[in-house]
Amino acid sequence: MSKLQMFNSRSREKETFKPINPEHIGxxxxxxxxxxxxxxxxxxxNVSFDIVFRYLQYLGYKVRYVRNITDVGHxxxxxxxxxxxxxxKARVEKLEPMEIVQRYTIEYHDRMRELNSxxxxxxxxxxxxxxxxxxxxxKILENGYAYESNGSVYFDVQKYAKxxxxxxxxxxxxxxxxxxxxxxxxQAEKHSSVDFAIWKQAKPExxxxxxxxxxxxxxxxxxxxxxxxxxxxxxHFDIHCGGMDLQFPHHxxxxxxxxxxxxxxxxxxxxxxxxxxxxxxxxxxxxxNFITLxxxxxxxxxxxxxxxxxxxxxxxxxQAHYRSTLDFSNEALKAAEKGFSRLMKAYSILEKTEPGKExxxxxxxxxxxxxxxxxxxxxxxxxxxxxxxxxxxxxxxxLDQGNxxxxxxxxxxxxxxxxxxxxxVLGLKRINTDNTDSNDLVExxxxxxxDLRTRAKQAKDYDTADAIRDRLNEMSVQLKDSKEGTSWExx
Numbered sequence: 001m002s003k004l005q006m007f008n009s010r011s012r013e014k015e016t017f018k019p020i021n022p023e024h025i026g027x028x029x030x031x032x033x034x035x036x037x038x039x040x041x042x043x044x045x046n047v048s049f050d051i052v053f054r055y056l057q058y059l060g061y062k063v064r065y066v067r068n069i070t071d072v073g074h075x076x077x078x079x080x081x082x083x084x085x086x087x088x089k090a091r092v093e094k095l096e097p098m099e100i101v102q103r104y105t106i107e108y109h110d111r112m113r114e115l116n117s118x119x120x121x122x123x124x125x126x127x128x129x130x131x132x133x134x135x136x137x138x139k140i141l142e143n144g145y146a147y148e149s150n151g152s153v154y155f156d157v158q159k160y161a162k163x164x165x166x167x168x169x170x171x172x173x174x175x176x177x178x179x180x181x182x183x184x185x186x187q188a189e190k191h192s193s194v195d196f197a198i199w200k201q202a203k204p205e206x207x208x209x210x211x212x213x214x215x216x217x218x219x220x221x222x223x224x225x226x227x228x229x230x231x232x233x234x235x236h237f238d239i240h241c242g243g244m245d246l247q248f249p250h251h252x253x254x255x256x257x258x259x260x261x262x263x264x265x266x267x268x269x270x271x272x273x274x275x276x277x278x279x280x281x282x283x284x285x286x287x288x289n290f291i292t293l294x295x296x297x298x299x300x301x302x303x304x305x306x307x308x309x310x311x312x313x314x315x316x317x318x319q320a321h322y323r324s325t326l327d328f329s330n331e332a333l334k335a336a337e338k339g340f341s342r343l344m345k346a347y348s349i350l351e352k353t354e355p356g357k358e359x360x361x362x363x364x365x366x367x368x369x370x371x372x373x374x375x376x377x378x379x380x381x382x383x384x385x386x387x388x389x390x391x392x393x394x395x396x397x398x399l400d401q402g403n404x405x406x407x408x409x410x411x412x413x414x415x416x417x418x419x420x421x422x423x424x425v426l427g428l429k430r431i432n433t434d435n436t437d438s439n440d441l442v443e444x445x446x447x448x449x450x451d452l453r454t455r456a457k458q459a460k461d462y463d464t465a466d467a468i469r470d471r472l473n474e475m476s477v478q479l480k481d482s483k484e485g486t487s488w489e490x491x
Contacts, residue, residue, distance in 0.1 A: 002377045004059070006239075007323060009247065009270040010169055014379055019238055020268065025056055025063045026237030028229040028267070029120070030246055033070040034104035035089040037292040038111045040276050040283060040328060041243070047314055047427075048273040048322035049241045050117040051380050054425050066232045067120040071101040072127045072208045073200075074221045078249055080197040084218070087207045097207055101125075111293040114310040116427045122232050126224035130210050133219040133227045136261050137199050137212075145260035149189040151201030151215040155256060157194045164259045169270060170248035196253055198223050222253035229266055230258070240267040244274050273322045278303070279329050291328075305330045308337070311429055315340040318382040318426055339390075344430055346393040347422060349400045350415055356405025363395040365410055369417055376425065385421065392418060450479070450486045 004017040019025055029049050032042055056063050076082030083091075090097040109119075126133075137153050140146040145160045146153050157166055161174050177194050197220040202209035209216045219227075229237065235258070242251060251270065258266040275282070278289040291301050299307030308316075316336035320326040368388065375384035392414075398404040406414060422428050449468060456464040469479050472488070480487045 002374045004377045005379055006269050006271060007379045008268075009272045012171075015269065017269070019061070020236070023060075023062055025061045025239065026233035026267075027053065027056070027063055027065045027239040027241065028225070028233055028237065029065070029067040029240075030225060030242035030250070031067040031069050031123070032104075032108050033074045033085055034101050034108060035085045036104060037294060038104075038108045039290065039292045040278075040296065042108065043111070043115060043293055043313065044276045044317060044326060045241075045243050045273050046112050046117050047115060047317045049271070050115075050427055051318070051322070051382060051425070052239070052241065052271065053118060054427055055376050055380060058420065058425050064122070064233060065118075065120040066122045066124065066229060068225060068228050069101075069105055069123060069125040070221070070224065071097070071105075071125050073219045073224060075200075080200065080220070084206070084208060090207065098127075101127075107294075111297075111310075114293075114297065115314050116310070116429050118427070124228045124232065126219065126228075127208070129224065129227050129231065130219065132231055133223045134199070134210075134212050136223060136227050136230075136257065137219075139261035140198060140257065143260055143263075145256075146198060147191065148214055149191075151217060152189060152197055153199040153214055154190050154195040155198050155253070155260065156191060157196070157256070158192055160256055160260055164256070166256060167248075167252060169255060170252050172248055172252070196220060196222060196249060198257065222250055223257060225250070225254050226257040226261070226266070229254075230262065235262040235266075236264050237267050239269045239271060241271045241273075244272045247272060271322075274325050276326045276328060278327075280327060303330075306334075308333050309431075311431065312337045312340055315343075315426075315428060319386060321379075321381055321383055323379070339386075340428070342393060343389060343422065343428075346396045347418060347430070350396045350418060353396070353399050353406075353411060353415075355408035355411045357407065359406045359410045361395060361398065361404035361406055363392075363404070363406075363414070365414060365417075368392060372417070372421055382426065385426070389418065389421060446477075446488055450488065453479070454486065 005014040006017050007013070008015045027049075029045075032038065053063055053065050071086055072084060074085050076085060076088070084097075086097050086100055090100045093100065112119075137146065140155065141148070141153065144156075146155050157174065158178075160166060166174050167177070174194065178192070199212060199214055200217050200220055201215060202217045206218070209218055229240070240251070240254075255265055258264065277283065278287075278291070281287060281289060283289055283291070289303060291303065293310075293313075295301040296304065296308055296313060297310055299305075312333060313336075316333050317326060319336060319339070368391075371388045372385055375381045375388060378384070395404065399406065423430070449472070453465050453468045456462070456468070472479060476490055478489055480489070
């Protein structure tokens with residue numbers, strides 16, 4: 001079997017995965033800033049790295065999966081300006097910041113549970129690790145890569161760049177950044193516009209603030225991930241995951257902070273998922289195409305033609321590689337709904353299939369297993385895996401129709417492996433998510449009702465015909481009579 005390869009954003013190429021410890025994997029994922037409803041973008045990142053977590057466990061590794069909750073320090077601007085996002089939401093809604101944090105953390109967990117994503121091993125919060133963050137600021141200051149200014153502490157990027165490479169993860173060059181930036185209002189306390197805050201002085205009106213050696217303040221947004229990843233995974237661990245939009249400045253800053261405090265980079269492999277678009281456009285509230293997961297699951301958005309079950313959404317996302325752009329549309333989700341239904345039906349048939357005396361099938365079981373695992377070993381290529389599973393559907397149908405047989409041993413292996421791929425690795429759930437059967441039933445019942453009404457009219461039993469029409473109207477179902485016949489629609 002091929003070895004697991006991951007696309008490392010740091011080197012910009014696929015690399016064979018070599019764990020630091022042969023059995024134990026350390027994996028850190030940048031989690032949500034909890035100040036609003038979880039949306040499609042959250043789902044894309046979560047599902048992408050849930051597959052990584054699941055497959056590593058399937059391979060037999062013991063994985064410590066750490067995913068943080070950002071509840072303080074994430075300002076509106078990457079230039080260390082503006083209000084704290086959580087604090088602003090709290091001010092607008094006239095609540096305590098931790099009420100906002102609690103509400104949206106619960107909401108996030110509920111939505112991810114509906115998507116059947118596994119919870120992390122540890123889920124630390126930024127506000128719960130202030131002491132650790134202060135200690136890292138002290139280390140960076142002691143090592144000479146930061147400076148204090150008016151109660152804030154800034155990371156000195158130019159001084160750091162003399163000893164370490166800055167910008168390699170994002171592909172940015174410090175010289176270009178220096179040339180392309182200008183001094184921003186309120187940034188005079190920085191030595192350079194490229195420097196970033198690792199501790200920020202709190203103004204009196206700032207709700208969330210803590211005592212520190214530099215006065216009352218709060219940690220810079222980038223600092224929390226360095227503090228929590230090193231606390232739970234060590235100064236150097238295996239895998240760090242996050243959205244492509246976090247490569248700069250967030251992950252670049254993490255590398256600098258780790259080098260600046262511990263003298264080594266945080267991890268061996270950087271994995272980044274690509275963005276999600278809505279009918280070819282970037283998702284944004286100003287464009288009217290911002291869709292929360294609750295709206296998606298309930299069908300409660302002007303762009304949605306129907307509700308979509310979380311398993312349909314998960315399957316839809318897995319049909320694109322995590323590093324490719326995923327374009328959302330009703331058509332794509334409806335197609336995913338049908339595809340998901342087809343796989344679930346096939347597996348149900350497979351479960352009920354009885355073994356034959358001997359294997360008579362064009363299915364090469366070992367080759368099938370090898371193809372599926374090779375897809376996953378090729379940077380977690382779920383679209384190719386799903387294509388192989390659809391090929392397996394043909395063989396399942398052949399077994400069901402009596403055109404092929406598998407002996408007991410081969411059949412049990414086939415059942416187990418397909419189940420592992422569908423449920424253990426892809427994280428799909430066998431629940432009645434498919435509307436196709438229900439739709440077929442409704443269509444059949446409506447044909448029967450219309451036929452009964454037509455017969456009543458032909459028998460001149462107009463009272464019955466009108467009663468059928470009126471009863472359907474009460475149920476918001478309208479009948480339309482025409483020369484071609486009678487049609488119906490839900491009003």
